[in-house]
Amino acid sequence: MQRIGVFVCHCGTNIAATVDVKAVAEALSHEPGVVISQDYQYMCSESGQNLVKDAIKEHKLTGVVVCSCSPRMHENTFRKAAASVGLNPYLVEIANIREQCSWIHKDIATATDKAVILGKAAVAKVHLNAPLTAGESPVAKRALVIGGGIAGIQTALDIAEAGFDVDIVEKKSTIGGKMAQIDKTFPTLDCAACILTPKMVEASQNEHITIHSFSEVSEVKGFVGNFTVTIKKKARYVDEVKCTGCGACVEKCPMKKVPNEFNEGLDNRHAVYIPFAQAVPKVATIDPNYCMMLKNGKCGICSKVCTAGAIDYKQQDRFIEQKYGAIIVATGFNPINLDKYDEFAYNQCPDVVTSLELERLMNAAGPNGGTLLRPSDKTHPHTIVFVQCVGSRCDDEKGKPYCSKICCMYTAKHAMLIREKYPDTEVYVFYIDVRTPGKNFDEFYRRAVEQYNVHYIKGMVGKVTPKSDGKIDVQASDLLSNEQLHINADMVVLAAAIEPDKTARPLATMLTTQMDTNDFFTEAHPKLRPVESATAGIFLSGACQGPKDIPETVAQASAAAAKAIGLLVKNSITCNPCVAHSDELLCNGCSSCEKVCPYGAITYQDKEFRMPDRTTAIRRVASVNPAVCQGCGACTVACPSGAMDLNGFSNSQIMAEVDAICK
Amino acid sequence: MNKNLKEQVLRSSGVNVLKCMRCGKCSGTCPSYDEMEYHPHQFVYMVEKGDIDTLMNSNSVYKCLTCFACVERCPRGVEPAKVVEAVRLAAVRQQGSNHLSPVQIPDMLDEDLPQQAIVTAFRKYAK
Amino acid sequence: MQVNDNNFQPVIVAFCCNWCSYAGADLSGTNRLNYPTNVKIIRVPCSCRVNPMFILRAFQKGADGVIICGCHPGDCHYTSGNYYTRRRITLLYSMLDFLGIERNRTRLEWVSAAEGAKFAATMQQFTEDVRKLGPNRRLEDLRCRKQ
Numbered sequence: 001m002q003r004i005g006v007f008v009c010h011c012g013t014n015i016a017a018t019v020d021v022k023a024v025a026e027a028l029s030h031e032p033g034v035v036i037s038q039d040y041q042y043m044c045s046e047s048g049q050n051l052v053k054d055a056i057k058e059h060k061l062t063g064v065v066v067c068s069c070s071p072r073m074h075e076n077t078f079r080k081a082a083a084s085v086g087l088n089p090y091l092v093e094i095a096n097i098r099e100q101c102s103w104i105h106k107d108i109a110t111a112t113d114k115a116v117i118l119g120k121a122a123v124a125k126v127h128l129n130a131p132l133t134a135g136e137s138p139v140a141k142r143a144l145v146i147g148g149g150i151a152g153i154q155t156a157l158d159i160a161e162a163g164f165d166v167d168i169v170e171k172k173s174t175i176g177g178k179m180a181q182i183d184k185t186f187p188t189l190d191c192a193a194c195i196l197t198p199k200m201v202e203a204s205q206n207e208h209i210t211i212h213s214f215s216e217v218s219e220v221k222g223f224v225g226n227f228t229v230t231i232k233k234k235a236r237y238v239d240e241v242k243c244t245g246c247g248a249c250v251e252k253c254p255m256k257k258v259p260n261e262f263n264e265g266l267d268n269r270h271a272v273y274i275p276f277a278q279a280v281p282k283v284a285t286i287d288p289n290y291c292m293m294l295k296n297g298k299c300g301i302c303s304k305v306c307t308a309g310a311i312d313y314k315q316q317d318r319f320i321e322q323k324y325g326a327i328i329v330a331t332g333f334n335p336i337n338l339d340k341y342d343e344f345a346y347n348q349c350p351d352v353v354t355s356l357e358l359e360r361l362m363n364a365a366g367p368n369g370g371t372l373l374r375p376s377d378k379t380h381p382h383t384i385v386f387v388q389c390v391g392s393r394c395d396d397e398k399g400k401p402y403c404s405k406i407c408c409m410y411t412a413k414h415a416m417l418i419r420e421k422y423p424d425t426e427v428y429v430f431y432i433d434v435r436t437p438g439k440n441f442d443e444f445y446r447r448a449v450e451q452y453n454v455h456y457i458k459g460m461v462g463k464v465t466p467k468s469d470g471k472i473d474v475q476a477s478d479l480l481s482n483e484q485l486h487i488n489a490d491m492v493v494l495a496a497a498i499e500p501d502k503t504a505r506p507l508a509t510m511l512t513t514q515m516d517t518n519d520f521f522t523e524a525h526p527k528l529r530p531v532e533s534a535t536a537g538i539f540l541s542g543a544c545q546g547p548k549d550i551p552e553t554v555a556q557a558s559a560a561a562a563k564a565i566g567l568l569v570k571n572s573i574t575c576n577p578c579v580a581h582s583d584e585l586l587c588n589g590c591s592s593c594e595k596v597c598p599y600g601a602i603t604y605q606d607k608e609f610r611m612p613d614r615t616t617a618i619r620r621v622a623s624v625n626p627a628v629c630q631g632c633g634a635c636t637v638a639c640p641s642g643a644m645d646l647n648g649f650s651n652s653q654i655m656a657e658v659d660a661i662c663k
Numbered sequence: 664m665n666k667n668l669k670e671q672v673l674r675s676s677g678v679n680v681l682k683c684m685r686c687g688k689c690s691g692t693c694p695s696y697d698e699m700e701y702h703p704h705q706f707v708y709m710v711e712k713g714d715i716d717t718l719m720n721s722n723s724v725y726k727c728l729t730c731f732a733c734v735e736r737c738p739r740g741v742e743p744a745k746v747v748e749a750v751r752l753a754a755v756r757q758q759g760s761n762h763l764s765p766v767q768i769p770d771m772l773d774e775d776l777p778q779q780a781i782v783t784a785f786r787k788y789a790k
Numbered sequence: 791m792q793v794n795d796n797n798f799q800p801v802i803v804a805f806c807c808n809w810c811s812y813a814g815a816d817l818s819g820t821n822r823l824n825y826p827t828n829v830k831i832i833r834v835p836c837s838c839r840v841n842p843m844f845i846l847r848a849f850q851k852g853a854d855g856v857i858i859c860g861c862h863p864g865d866c867h868y869t870s871g872n873y874y875t876r877r878r879i880t881l882l883y884s885m886l887d888f889l890g891i892e893r894n895r896t897r898l899e900w901v902s903a904a905e906g907a908k909f910a911a912t913m914q915q916f917t918e919d920v921r922k923l924g925p926n927r928r929l930e931d932l933r934c935r936k937q
Contacts, residue, residue, distance in 0.1 A: 070816045071833065072808075099819030100831050104910070110827040117830055343692065343736050393684060394738040432686040462692025462736060477690035479704065484696040514869050534869050578835065598870045632868035633839030637878065649835055654844055661803055661830045662851035 002033035002127055005061040006119065007052055008097075009043035009068035015102040020112040024067060024097070027116045031123045035059050044074050049081040056085050063091050063126035067119050069098040088131030090577065090648060095122035117661055124656040132577035132647050137627040139225035139573060140325040143564050144169065146217055146507065147330035149177020150196060150550060151542025151557040153203050155328050158561030160208035164568045167210045167322065168203065169217055169231055171503065174279035176200055177332055181262065181356065183363040185550055186413040187444035193278065193365070200280040213281055216503070218319065220327070220510040223601070223628035224537030225573050227324045235315040237286035237294065238272075242310035245282030249302035249311065250274060258290045260367075264357045266375060267367035272302050276365060286311075326564040327511065329521060329533070330541040330557065331504045335496040336391045340398045344390065344494055349466035350375040352492040355410055362417065372418065374491055377470060381490035384418060385474045386411050386429040387461045391497035393432070400497045400518060405547035407495035408435045412448040414493065419452040428455045428487060430476050438549070457485070464492055498547055512600045513538050521545050531560040535599065536628075539563050578648035579629035580636060582622045584609075586643035589620035593635035593644050601628035602635060668753060669713040676749030680711040682739045689733035689743040699723040703733045703743040710746050715753065724751040728779050800854035800920040802829045804913070805844070807837045809867035810902050811859030817906030825913035828920075829857075836860070837898075838871035842882045845896060849929040855895045855920035859909070862900040872900070891928050894919055 006028045010016035021039045029037035036059050040048050043066060055061060064087065066078050071094035079089035097115040105111035143159050145152045148170030156166040168175060180200075182192040203209050212231055219230040238249075255271035262275040271290040274282060284302075292299040293313055303311035335356055338346040346352050351374050353361065364370035374381050388407055391399035408431070415427045434456070436442040448454045459477040466472050474487040500519040508515045513533040514522040521540050524532040531540055541560040542553040567573070582593070584607065594602045603625065606618050622644070624635075633646045645651055673680070689703035696702055701709065701723040709718055718724065724747060733743040806812040812833050818825065834840055837860025845856045858879065860872040879898045886893050897916055901909045 070812075070819075072813060072816060096816075096831070096833075099816040101819075101827075103819040103822055104824050105827050106824070107827075114827045114830065121830070121832070389686065389738070395682060395740045396738065399738060430691075432684060458687070460686040460688035460691045462688050462690070462732070475691060477687040477693075477696070477702070477704070479685070479687040479690070482702070482705075484690065484693070484702075596874060598868055630868060632836040632871045633834065634836070634868070634871055634874050637838060637841045637874070646835070646839065649839055651841065651843075654832060654834065654839075654841075655847055657832045658803060658844055658848045658853075659851055661832070662801055662848055662853045 002062050003035045003060055004031075004033045004063040004065060004123060004126055005052070005055045005059060006031075006034055006037040006065045006067065006123065007043055007055070008037070008039040008119070009048070009066065010039065010041050011069060011098055011102075012042065015068070015098050018102040018105055018108055018111045019097055019115045020108060023112050024115045024119055028065070028067075028119045028123060031120060033063070033127060034123060035061070043068050044077055049077070052078065052081055053085045056082060056087050061087065063093070063129060065093050065095060065119065065122040065126050067095040067097045067115065067122070070094075070096045070100070088133075090132040091126065091129050093122040093126040093129065095119045120663075121657040121660040124660040125653045128650065128653045128656055130647070134577045135575045135626050136572040137223075137225055137575060139568060139570050140227070140323040141165065141568055142167070142322070142324050143326045143328060143568060144227070144229055144322070144324040145328045145330055145541075147177070147332055147542070147544070148172075148175030148211065148213070149330060149332045149542065150179040150199070151332065151544075151553045152177070152328070152330035153199050154554050154557035155330060155541045155561045155564070156203055156209050157199065157206065158558050159564055159568070160206045162565045162568070163208065164565065165208050165210070167212060167231075167324075169212045169215050171214070171216050172275070173214045173236060173283070173285040174275050174281070175203065175211060175213060176278075176280065178356075179550060180276065180278075181264075181359060181363075183359050183366075184413060184417060186409045187438075187440045189413065189417070197278040200278065204280045211281060213283070214285060217507060217510065223625060225325045225567065225570075226627070227327055227537065229322055229324055229327070231320050231322065233318040233320065235288075235317050236283070237288070237291070237311065237313055237315045238284045239310040239312055239315075240281060240283050242308045243283045244308050244310075245274060245279075245284065246307075247274060247284070248305045248307070249284055252301050252305045254299065254301060255290050255292055258287060263360045263367050264354070266357060266360055284310075326537050326539065326567050328539045328541050328560050328564055329504075329507065329511070329513070329544050331501045331507060331544040333498040333543040333547070334501055336400065336499050338390065338494060338496055341390060341494075343463050344387065344461070344492070345464045345466055345472075346494060349464075349472060351381075351466075351472060351490065352464060352494065354494050354496045355407070355414065356496075358414055358493050362414070372422065379490075380422065382424060383426045383487065383489045384428070384491045384493060385461065385487055385489045386415060386427070386493045386495065388429065388431045388495045389460075389497075390494040392495075394497075400499060402518060402547065403435065404495075404497045405435070406498070406549045409438070409441055409444070409549065411493075411495055412436075412445045412454075415454040416448045416452050419448075419454060426455070428457060428489075430457050430459055430461050432458075432460060438551075459485075498543070500544055504544055511535060511538050512598070531556055531563055536630075537567060573627070575627050576631055577626075578631045578646065579626045580624045580631065580633065580644055580646050581626075582624055582639075583643040583645070584621045584623075586641050587621040588641050588643070589622070590640060591622075592638040592640060593622055596634045596638045598632070598634070599628050599630055601625045601630075665713060665715055668715045669710065672710055672715055672746065672749040672753055675752055676742070676745040678742050678745050678749070680707050680741065680746065683707045683711070683741045684739055686738065688736055688738060689741075692732045692736050694730060694732065695726050695728050698726040703727075703747065706746050706750065707741055707743050710750070715750060718750045719754040719757070723747075724754060727751075728777065730779065798921060798925060800828050800917060800925070801852060802855040802857065802917060802920060803848045803853045804829050804831045804857045804859060805834050805837065805840045806831050806859045806901075807861060807867075807871075808833055808835050810861035810865065811837070811909070813903035814859070814901040814905045814909040817903065818910040819906075821906045823906055823910035825910040826917040828917050829913045836866065836868050836871035837875040838868070838878075840875065842878055842885075845882065846929065849891065849895070849926055850931045852926070852930050854923070854926045855897070855916060857897045857899060857913070857916050859899050859901045859912075862902055865902065889929065891926065892923055894923060895926060
């Protein structure tokens with residue numbers, strides 16, 4: 001038999017002014033199971049809580065109903081009070097008679113009636129409350145960072161600094177990402193390689209960091225604190241341990257006509273390659289699409305010249321499995337494909353380049369050794385036109401609806417660098433808006449205009465036409481002088497929109513994290529939880545969450561690391577006990593619940609059951625992982641057999657509330 | 664500002680002028696830009712303001728080739744050529760003005776009249 | 791029995807999701823925004839916890855209207871719960887049509903934690919609408935009726 005205590009709070013006059021609290025206490029004292037019903041001035045005060053505690057002890061209560069303010073306010077207070085005297089905290093229910101009764105009604109009689117009904121509903125519910133214990137699950141003290149760009153490197157370094165092991169999985173043969181391709185950084189114009197490569201080396205030398213380059217995540221299982229990840233180490237046909245990175249194989253490789261991805265295809269590399277001099281790990285990789293030995297067995301020069309004996313033409317993809325407590329996604333971005341923009345003649349003219357290509361053209365380690373030359377005839381360009389917002393802020397299927405955020409600043413940087421190095425060059429920038437929020441950003445842009453005389457023209461380029469004399473006709477509008485311009489340019493640079501890496505979408509499916517329509521990962525809360533995904537234990541770092549420049553990326557990377565460390569320092573995590581559970585005897589194995597679960601918390605397993613006729617049978621039944629379940633209850637409604645129920649908000653509890661209200 | 668006229672232009676063109684982000688790509692791409700007093704981006708903006716009488720009385724409505732380059736390249740999908748066409752229709756529909764008698768036409772024929780203007784006129788008015 | 795429209799006080803059950811609508815209801819209280827006492831709120835973790843069975847049960851037990859409030863589409867704390875709710879309620883509507891229960895007695899509304907005013911206005915409107923419909927007798931189990 002239940003022994004329930006009801007405690008009605010006056011909340012000063014907040015409740016007592018419109019609700020006759022004594023009448024409420026009196027009415028509820030006649031409810032079945034209620035053994036004590038009291039009212040008090042301030043139930044949440046020390047003495048009010050003591051009143052509840054004493055009553056629990058004195059009357060050996062099995063359930064408590066507090067008629068007071070919103071449970072969002074003081075539910076925890078009263079749960080703690082109950083727990084302190086040995087009553088399971090989940091046997092406490094709150095009837096909200098302040099926010100949802102006394103504060104909204106003026107008539108004492110009707111408000112009192114409503115308060116009684118709300119109290120009755122809470123009593124009816126508490127009759128069916130079951131004691132719940134928050135479960136605990138252990139945390140694997142290791143983090144996985146997916147993506148080895150500046151975001152991934154920074155996150156890994158920060159986590160390693162806290163003393164936890166971190167693995168970086170990078171799909172390319174070296175870490176470094178986009179920042180390694182960049183020449184200078186805005187707004188300070190310091191050399192990107194000079195600030196990035198020391199971090200790459202630091203990452204490779206840190207005892208806590210393991211770098212899996214040329215690898216991909218192929219499977220993710222488990223949940224927060226307890227992920228099991230399978231990493232596919234793609235065959236690079238070179239033994240990573242033996243290779244010293246001397247480059248002898250690269251020098252001797254006869255296959256020299258492979259487009260060099262690192263230089264955005266502006267020059268060629270060998271079939272065996274090390275992407276750039278400061279690559280980490282500095283290990284050669286053989287490109288199986290071009291290597292003649294791998295294609296038709298005729299060559300083998302690299303294995304002959306390799307003194308370390310690192311070349312292994314028979315290498316296979318390897319899979320390693322590892323347990324992780326936290327996963328940080330840092331998959332980054334790419335410029336969009338400009339094939340569909342015929343008007344800019346990107347595919348027709350080699351002198352129309354993207355900004356990232358210009359970055360390589362100007363880079364000392366780039367195809368021209370740092371001298372800016374036209375890709376077509378290697379001559380010095382005298383007139384350069386920059387086009388902003390190519391594919392950004394578009395409402396059509398060709399482009400992206402968002403602002404890519406970084407283009408205004410890097411274009412100002414390019415224009416400034418070109419004017420600085422080649423003062424005889426005329427630089428035009430066609431802009432729609434110049435967006436430069438950020439520390440020292442607008443000053444930087446103004447410097448490009450005022451100090452370097454870059455011609456900023458408000459308008460958009462409508463048509464780019466390569467001419468037979470090698471020049472490029474750029475037809476554009478100048479909205480402020482209301483005229484149409486034709487510029488006889490030598491080069492055109494397109495600020496292509498950026499988009500999330502293509503690997504992000506399948507990864508999100510594996511991780512059961514949410515993405516927006518543009519394939520950017522969605523943060524748990526846009527304001528207050530910007531580096532966590534809605535899935536516990538998965539964190540977001542860098543441009544995979546939205547367009548970002550380097551300082552913002554690094555800031556977010558460190559923030560994600562801090563959140564991950566906060567998880568990793570715990571030996572175990574306390575789970576919310578209000579989770580779904582399945583009655584195996586009722587479950588018919590239909591998988592309806594599995595399909596609606598947004599967290600992948602429900603799995604099916606074959607279990608042996610004793611049947612009534614003393615035989616045993618194997619049945620497929622659902623089981624909920626309480627560490628993963630967040631307690632939304634979607635499965636409880638989807639379940640056709642009524643096997644699935646939610647702790648704390650069970651079918652019978654809600655029905656009891658409905659009955660009490662309708663009675 | 665003539666509200667009815669604006670309403671009519673918006674409805675007959677089917678264009679949401681509020682989508683325009685004022686980049687000017689339409690005018691940057693327009694082949695008859697120099698012929699026009701008001702340019703494609705101005706059409707969109709002036710229709711948004713409701714200043715349609717000015718556009719109707721300008722020769723710009725007849726200088727548009729309806730080549731649809733602006734429609735093709737507008738990053739926001741605003742379709743300026745349809746706005747120009749709608750203003751032109753509004754002018755045509757105004758009774759008692761702008762109407763030519765057939766006898767006037769031979770005198771007005773222009774050697775420089777672009778072929779495309781004739782072709783696109785057929786494209787527009789024939790089904 | 792003759793129903794006097796002026797005195798008819800409908801019983802209205804409101805299911806509010808814990809993260810948005812229940813907080814929105816609290817906010818309308820904090821702002822002292824009045825809505826009829828007829829509305830009694832049941833807290834659920836997410837609008838997708840509301841089994842259509844609960845709604846039918848409420849009608850059976852004599853409720854005159856049931857309103858379900860959840861987070862706005864895209865804002866669900868559990869990311870997709872309110873989409874399930876939307877589908878389920880759409881299906882429930884066709885079932886209610888079949889049963890001959892006015893579909894206006896059931897309503898689904900999106901109320902965010904910041905929309906206290908919307909919550910109060912919605913409840914006022916809904917109570918008024920249900921009052922106009924009169925008592926629900928189609929599904930009410932007469933054995934449950936108060937004497």
